[in-house]
Amino acid sequence: MTSQAVKIGICGLGTVGSGTFNxxxxxxxxxxxxxxxxxxxxxxxxxxxxPACDLGDTPVSRDIFEVAxxxxxxxxxxxxxxxxxxxxxxxxxxxNGKHVVTANKALIAEFGNELFAxxxxxxxxxxxxxxxxxxxxIIKALRxxxxxxxxxxxxxxxxxxxxxxxSEMRDKGRDFADVLAEAQALGYAxxxxxxxxxxxxxxHKLVILASLAFGMPLQFSSVYTEGITRxxxxxxxxxxxxGYRIKHxxxxxxxxxxVELRVHxxxxxxxxxxxxxxxxxxxxxxEGDAVGPTLYYGAGAGAEPTxxxxxxxxxxxxxxxxxxxxxxxxxxxxxxxxxxxxxxLPMQEVVTPWYLRMEAEDRPGVLSSITAIFSEHGISIEAxxxxxxxxxxxxxxxxxxxxxxxxxxxxxxxxxIEALDSVSxxxxxxxxxxxxx
Ligand SMILES: NC(=O)c1ccc[n+]([C@@H]2O[C@H](COP(=O)([O-])OP(=O)(O)OC[C@H]3O[C@@H](n4cnc5c(N)ncnc54)[C@H](O)[C@@H]3O)[C@@H](O)[C@H]2O)c1
Ligand SMILES: N[C@@H](CCO)C(=O)O
Ligand code: NA
Numbered sequence: 001m002t003s004q005a006v007k008i009g010i011c012g013l014g015t016v017g018s019g020t021f022n023x024x025x026x027x028x029x030x031x032x033x034x035x036x037x038x039x040x041x042x043x044x045x046x047x048x049x050x051p052a053c054d055l056g057d058t059p060v061s062r063d064i065f066e067v068a069x070x071x072x073x074x075x076x077x078x079x080x081x082x083x084x085x086x087x088x089x090x091x092x093x094x095x096n097g098k099h100v101v102t103a104n105k106a107l108i109a110e111f112g113n114e115l116f117a118x119x120x121x122x123x124x125x126x127x128x129x130x131x132x133x134x135x136x137x138i139i140k141a142l143r144x145x146x147x148x149x150x151x152x153x154x155x156x157x158x159x160x161x162x163x164x165x166x167s168e169m170r171d172k173g174r175d176f177a178d179v180l181a182e183a184q185a186l187g188y189a190x191x192x193x194x195x196x197x198x199x200x201x202x203x204h205k206l207v208i209l210a211s212l213a214f215g216m217p218l219q220f221s222s223v224y225t226e227g228i229t230r231x232x233x234x235x236x237x238x239x240x241x242x243g244y245r246i247k248h249x250x251x252x253x254x255x256x257x258x259v260e261l262r263v264h265x266x267x268x269x270x271x272x273x274x275x276x277x278x279x280x281x282x283x284x285x286x287e288g289d290a291v292g293p294t295l296y297y298g299a300g301a302g303a304e305p306t307x308x309x310x311x312x313x314x315x316x317x318x319x320x321x322x323x324x325x326x327x328x329x330x331x332x333x334x335x336x337x338x339x340x341x342x343x344x345l346p347m348q349e350v351v352t353p354w355y356l357r358m359e360a361e362d363r364p365g366v367l368s369s370i371t372a373i374f375s376e377h378g379i380s381i382e383a384x385x386x387x388x389x390x391x392x393x394x395x396x397x398x399x400x401x402x403x404x405x406x407x408x409x410x411x412x413x414x415x416x417i418e419a420l421d422s423v424s425x426x427x428x429x430x431x432x433x434x435x436x437x
Contacts, residue, residue, distance in 0.1 A: 005038045006318040009067035009098075011089060012079035013046035015187035016103050016130065018053040019303030020077065020310045025053075031311060035318035042072050052303070068092040075317050077310060078102040081191055083110055090126070094118045099321075101313040103130035103306055106195075109204035109220040112211075116331040125320075125327050127313035132205040133158050133282040135305030136298040137312065142212040142286065143333035149288030151213035153253035155435060156284030157277050158205040160300030161188045161196035162228050162248045167278040170236050170245075176229075188280055188301040198227035199248070202263045206250035209284070210261055214254050214342060215334035219261070222344040226264035235357060235430065238399045239267050242355070242383055245275040249433065258345035267355050267401075267432040273297075274435055285435060348408035353382070353432040356400045356414075361422040362389050367398070370417055377413040379405045395424060401432065 010017055024031060024041060032038045044055060045064035061067065067076055068089055076093035080086040083106050090100050090107065094115070102108065107115070108128050119126050129139045133156065142151070157163050161183040168179040180197065183189045188196075195201040203223040211218050228248050239246050244267040253260040268275040273295055277283040282300030287293050299305030320328055330336060360366050371381055383401040402410075414427045 004036075004322050005040050006035065006074055006321050007040050007042040007072050008075040008077055008314060009043040009045065009070060009073035010041060010077045010079065011045040011064040011067050012081070013044060013048075013050045013053070014079065014081075015303045016306045016310065017046065017079040018050045019307035020079065021053045021055070021058075023304055023307040023311050024314070027311075031315060035315045035322065037318045037322040039314060039318050043067050043070050064089055065092060068096055068098065073098055074321060075099045075101060075314060077314065078104060078107075079310070080104070081106070083107050087111055087115075090115060091118060094122050094124055094126070097122055097124060099124045099317050100126045101310055101317065102126065102128050103310055104128070105131040105201065105204035105208060109207045109218055112208070112218045112331070116336065119331065120327070120336060123326055125317070126331060127317060128208070129313050130306045130309035132208050133284055133296070134160060134298070134300040134302065135308040136282060136284065136296045136300070137309065138209070138284050138296050139212065140312070141294070141296055142209065143329055146286065146288050146291065146294070147333065149290045151254075152287045152289060153251070154209055154213055154284060154286040155249050155251045155274070155433060156206075156209070157247055157274060157282050158209075158250045158284065158300065159196055159199075159202040159248060160280040160282055160302070161190075161193065162199075162202070163277065163282065163300065164188060164280045165197070166228060166231075166246065166248065169233065171278070173233075183280075186280075187303055197229050199225040199263045202248065202250045206252060206261060206263055209250070210252035210259065211339075212333045213252060213286070214259060215332070215339055216259070216342045217332075217339050219344065222261055224262040224264070224347045228265055231265055231430075232428070234397070235355070235428065238357065238385060238397075239355060239430075240270070241385060242267075242399070242401055243270050244268060244355070244432070245270050246430065247274060247277070249274075251433065254342065255345075257349065258343040260345050260350050262347065262350065265430050267430055268435055272435050348411070349406055351404050351406045353404050353434075354402045354410055355430040355432055356402065357428040358398050358417065359395045359424045360398050362394055362396045363422075366422040369420065369422065370398070373413055373416050374402065377405070377409050379403065379409065379413055
């Protein structure tokens with residue numbers, strides 16, 4: 001084995017930081033053999049110790065910026081999170097000629113374009129495998145393994161906390177808040193868990209995947225984002241009666257009309273593999289023109305699964321450093337000057353089938369007036385369930401699956417239906433994806 005050393009500095013010793021330290025220590029021999037260099041932790045920057053890891057005699061600074069300034073550190077590993085201090089830290093490290101490894105999807109999604117340019121100016125690179133789908137090597141798959149393809153679309157369950165909540169609610173009838181608290185205790189959730197349940201975290205990840213897939217600069221503000229907080233147990237149950245599971249998906253598709261970038265709850269036919277991805281597991285389905293559909297599955301969050309991805313990036317960088325080669329793979333998989341600002345398709349023009357649920361009067365003529373409105377908008381009903389009225393109730397839940405319709409068209413039909421006296425409240429809507437790649 002070569003005796004060359006590659007020196008890293010770890011900033012942040014929380015869930016992922018401690019997991020990274022532990023994996024690097026436990027698997028040190030295999031990691032150095034793979035890296036063709038001894039990977040040494042030169043300095044840890046942490047405000048406090050973490051009982052989850054024993055730092056031994058590893059040097060520690062309570063000021064994380066010391067890591068960015070330490071001349072012996074070649075790779076700074078940012079595991080702080082957020083776009084404030086973490087951004088300053090990464091900028092300082094890059095300016096000081098250090099490579100950066102990060103698990104921070106918010107930072108990459110929102111400031112990646114600027115940070116990648118800064119890295120290039122300084123002849124260093126930023127690696128971010130842990131930022132998307134935790135331990136699944138999806139960045140590497142898109143950037144390297146699928147480099148021969150035109151990627152047509154991808155769809156993924158890319159938030160572990162949200163999938164854990166949906167799975168526990170469905171399988172065990174548990175309460176939303178209770179499962180979220182458990183996800184936080186297990187270290188799955190973001191510092192602000194509304195990022196998980198309102199879809200922001202998935203949007204951060206989706207925009208990264210879309211840029212890698214389609215060769216475009218990151219456009220976080222263009223992602224349509226809807227979380228899981230408005231889903232009801234009834235919807236989960238009715239979807240199952242229709243042969244579907246509800247999953248929170250990120251979807252990116254490119255066509256002549258533009259790029260779709262959307263994060264929302266989705267009905268998926270129950271036989272699809274993605275419909276059966278449960279708990280904290282993530283999965284990303286990628287359709288390439290040459291390879292066809294490919295599926296990537298594994299733990300989407302948690303200390304060591306995420307550390308697995310962080311360490312893989314460290315190994316990649318150590319390999320490059322040890323052979324004196326930098327920037328072998330462009331940050332977004334395409335040469336920076338070949339990225340194209342593809343137009344994003346407005347949601348009004350996005351076409352999908354729909355699941356609809358409404359409360360309607362249980363009397364003759366009501367159903368036909370509703371279906372007439374759909375047919376006037378060119379929308380046909382593919383399946384319909386009418387529930388029996390509860391005791392003393394004159395209204396019944398009506399559940400429908402429609403054929404594919406543009407959101408704009410569906411908005412108009414739904415507004416007309418909501419205005420009917422025979423229908424009360426809002427019509428609940430969830431998109432359907434066949435995922436038959
Ligand atoms: N937890 C996961 O499963 C997971 C998975 C993938 C990616 N990530 C990402 O990894 C990063 C870290 O997440 P985590 O779950 O380990 O968070 P965490 O809260 O457990 O750890 C963050 C650490 O950073 C420290 N920190 C925060 N602000 C600081 C500051 N100003 N100066 C010094 N230290 C500071 C905190 O004290 C804490 O120890 C985030 O970007 C997160 O999105 C987390
Ligand atoms: N909070 C994130 C961590 C992994 O990125 C999740 O639950 O998926
Ligand atoms: Na990953």
